[in-house]
Amino acid sequence: MRPVSETLAADGRGEAPPPAAERPVRIERAVAVAASTLLADEGDDGIDRVLDVLLEATNTDFVFLDRNVHDPERGFGFTNVAARCRPGLELPSQVADIFTFVPWSRLPHSRQRLEEGRAVAFTVDELEGAERRFYRDVVETVTRSVVKLPVGRRGRWMGVLGFARTEAGHRWSDDDLDLLGTVASLIATFWERQELDEARSTSMAAMARRIEMEHALAEAGRMLLLGHGEDSLRQALEALRRATGASFAFVNTCEDDPELGPVICSHVTVAAPGLVATAADWEYWRRVPWSRLPTAYRQVAQGRAFAFTIDELNGKERAWYEQAPTRIRSEVKIPIFIGGDLAGIIGFSDLSRARTWDRQDLLLLATAARMVGVFWDRMRAKETLEKLVRSKDEFVAAVSHELRTPLTAVVGLAQELRSDLGRFSRDELEEFVGLIADQATEVAHIVEDLLVVARADIGQVNVAPTRVEIRPELERALAAVFADGEVTVVGDPATVTADPRRLRQILRNLSTNARRYGGPRVEVRVRPGDGVTIIEVRDDGEGIPPELRERIFEPYRTAHDIMGQPASVGLGLTVSRQLARLMDGDLVYLRDGSWSVFRLTLPS
Numbered sequence: 001m002r003p004v005s006e007t008l009a010a011d012g013r014g015e016a017p018p019p020a021a022e023r024p025v026r027i028e029r030a031v032a033v034a035a036s037t038l039l040a041d042e043g044d045d046g047i048d049r050v051l052d053v054l055l056e057a058t059n060t061d062f063v064f065l066d067r068n069v070h071d072p073e074r075g076f077g078f079t080n081v082a083a084r085c086r087p088g089l090e091l092p093s094q095v096a097d098i099f100t101f102v103p104w105s106r107l108p109h110s111r112q113r114l115e116e117g118r119a120v121a122f123t124v125d126e127l128e129g130a131e132r133r134f135y136r137d138v139v140e141t142v143t144r145s146v147v148k149l150p151v152g153r154r155g156r157w158m159g160v161l162g163f164a165r166t167e168a169g170h171r172w173s174d175d176d177l178d179l180l181g182t183v184a185s186l187i188a189t190f191w192e193r194q195e196l197d198e199a200r201s202t203s204m205a206a207m208a209r210r211i212e213m214e215h216a217l218a219e220a221g222r223m224l225l226l227g228h229g230e231d232s233l234r235q236a237l238e239a240l241r242r243a244t245g246a247s248f249a250f251v252n253t254c255e256d257d258p259e260l261g262p263v264i265c266s267h268v269t270v271a272a273p274g275l276v277a278t279a280a281d282w283e284y285w286r287r288v289p290w291s292r293l294p295t296a297y298r299q300v301a302q303g304r305a306f307a308f309t310i311d312e313l314n315g316k317e318r319a320w321y322e323q324a325p326t327r328i329r330s331e332v333k334i335p336i337f338i339g340g341d342l343a344g345i346i347g348f349s350d351l352s353r354a355r356t357w358d359r360q361d362l363l364l365l366a367t368a369a370r371m372v373g374v375f376w377d378r379m380r381a382k383e384t385l386e387k388l389v390r391s392k393d394e395f396v397a398a399v400s401h402e403l404r405t406p407l408t409a410v411v412g413l414a415q416e417l418r419s420d421l422g423r424f425s426r427d428e429l430e431e432f433v434g435l436i437a438d439q440a441t442e443v444a445h446i447v448e449d450l451l452v453v454a455r456a457d458i459g460q461v462n463v464a465p466t467r468v469e470i471r472p473e474l475e476r477a478l479a480a481v482f483a484d485g486e487v488t489v490v491g492d493p494a495t496v497t498a499d500p501r502r503l504r505q506i507l508r509n510l511s512t513n514a515r516r517y518g519g520p521r522v523e524v525r526v527r528p529g530d531g532v533t534i535i536e537v538r539d540d541g542e543g544i545p546p547e548l549r550e551r552i553f554e555p556y557r558t559a560h561d562i563m564g565q566p567a568s569v570g571l572g573l574t575v576s577r578q579l580a581r582l583m584d585g586d587l588v589y590l591r592d593g594s595w596s597v598f599r600l601t602l603p604s
């Protein structure tokens with residue numbers, strides 16, 4: 001900044017008559033007092049004292065200090081921070097109001113010089129236009145002649161230190177102005193230090209808050225890691241709510257409603273002490289279609305946090321918040337994803353403040369959302385595992401049951417034979433041994449299916465395809481299950497490429513099923529084709545309901561869980577499809593008129 005005397009000289013106002021000898025001395029003393037006061041950092045009191053001292057030392061009528069303000073709505077202007085009047089001189093009452101904010105655009109003459117770091121001195125009569133009117137209308141009683149010194153440092157203009165007299169024509173000496181310029185730059189330093197202190201304490205407060213949030217996050221993480229149920233989620237959420245100071249914190253789940261489409265459902269809500277989420281609130285937020293909250297949905301579905309005050313919302317979204325039983329003022333919602341799907345949100349709402357969340361806050365909350373996602377994922381995995389264990393138990397029970405029936409027959413018959421072999425006629429012996437062989441074969445077949453499933457799980461089933469005549473294999477499989485005339489085979493002889501042992505296993509399963517679950521008429525059709533041969537095992541039974549037509553090919557649970565067949569293992573179709581596919585074929589179920597059809601395709 002240029003020295004004031006120089007700028008005044010340039011302005012042609014420096015050649016005032018020599019001042020009374022004692023004045024600079026008084027002003028010098030005032031500068032010293034000002035310096036020590038400001039250095040002692042007495043805050044706004046200190047500024048008042050400095051103005052008092054200056055008023056007296058300069059023997060002016062009015063001293064004022066204005067600070068520049070960048071107001072987002074009103075633009076660049078200034079506000080008066082302190083003013084002192086000579087005793088007996090009254091300031092008009094409107095002055096205080098007017099000087100809470102004056103746009104610099106109203107005082108272009110002063111602004112131009114001050115902005116350049118130069119002092120400005122004028123009498124009101126010398127001014128022109130609007131600027132002159134401003135002084136005349138507003139502060140005429142105290143202001144005839146004015147001198148203003150820019151308060152600033154290192155090129156930054158921060159405000160104005162001004163002196164005014166009720167009479168016109170007063171001239172300031174260069175020395176006086178130089179000394180007062182020193183006070184102005186002391187004030188600038190004082191303000192800068194205040195700003196630094198403020199910034200420091202703001203950042204300290206922010207840091208303290210962040211540390212508190214991080215603690216809460218760690219605590220929430222511990223609860224979610226160690227805990228299982230909803231209670232852990234509630235405790236974790238409460239830790240986060242406390243740290244954020246929010247009125248409510250909540251976790252909602254996202255679901256697909258067959259009628260409403262995507263909905264958001266209340267899951268856990270916690271409230272600040274003294275607040276409660278009422279039954280009406282709970283009901284209101286229990287199941288809200290996302291279509292009511294379009295902006296929020298757009299944001300969170302894209303993985304972004306959505307922080308808003310209710311005033312910022314529009315249309316039906318705003319109406320939805322305004323009609324809520326408990327009206328909140330601001331809220332933030334953060335999405336919870338599991339494996340790329342929006343599984344829910346975690347949110348914090350404030351009743352009375354229009355809260356803003358900075359990036360750091362949102363990052364911490366996003367971490368919290370990820371932790372809830374992992375927690376849910378773990379809960380789901382645990383449930384699946386429990387279900388699996390349950391279904392394995394049921395499976396073992398079913399397999400044992402299936403094995404026990406034929407084994408009981410084998411054991412019973414064998415014991416009979418051993419106790420007194422001579423008692424039986426040759427025919428009886430042949431029948432018994434035949435029964436034992438059949439039942440033992442049944443056991444062997446079940447075990448064979450089990451082995452395929454167990455190995456297929458780990459990818460170790462081997463198939464050795466060769467050319468196989470279908471008809472003889474088919475007849476053998478059917479003969480083991482059906483009596484003569486119970487089943488018809490239609491179609492031409494055909495050859496397929498398959499592993500004969502595995503083909504037999506499939507045919508055996510399909511014919512056993514047709515007999516067990518199918519209608520009275522059973523028919524097998526063979527259709528040799530170009531590249532593939534189709535073998536259909538058909539029966540005229542009820543068949544399988546459409547929604548289960550794929551599920552019956554799933555292992556274990558399918559049959560007994562869904563179809564209510566307590567004694568079935570539910571592996572036959574799983575195994576048959578696996579084997580068909582291993583041989584480059586397939587097995588599907590379809591309905592053909594009144595026929596229930598299992599269609600096996602194999603390469604010709």
Ligand code: ADP
Pocket residue numbers: 509513514517518539541542543544552558559560563565568569570571572573574596
């Ligand atoms: P399991 O016979 O041990 O139950 P499968 O995998 O062979 O196992 O069959 C699965 C289920 O499919 C059976 O339990 C039965 O309910 C149904 N199913 C199979 N074949 C037929 C059929 N021909 N008609 C009606 N239902 C059938």
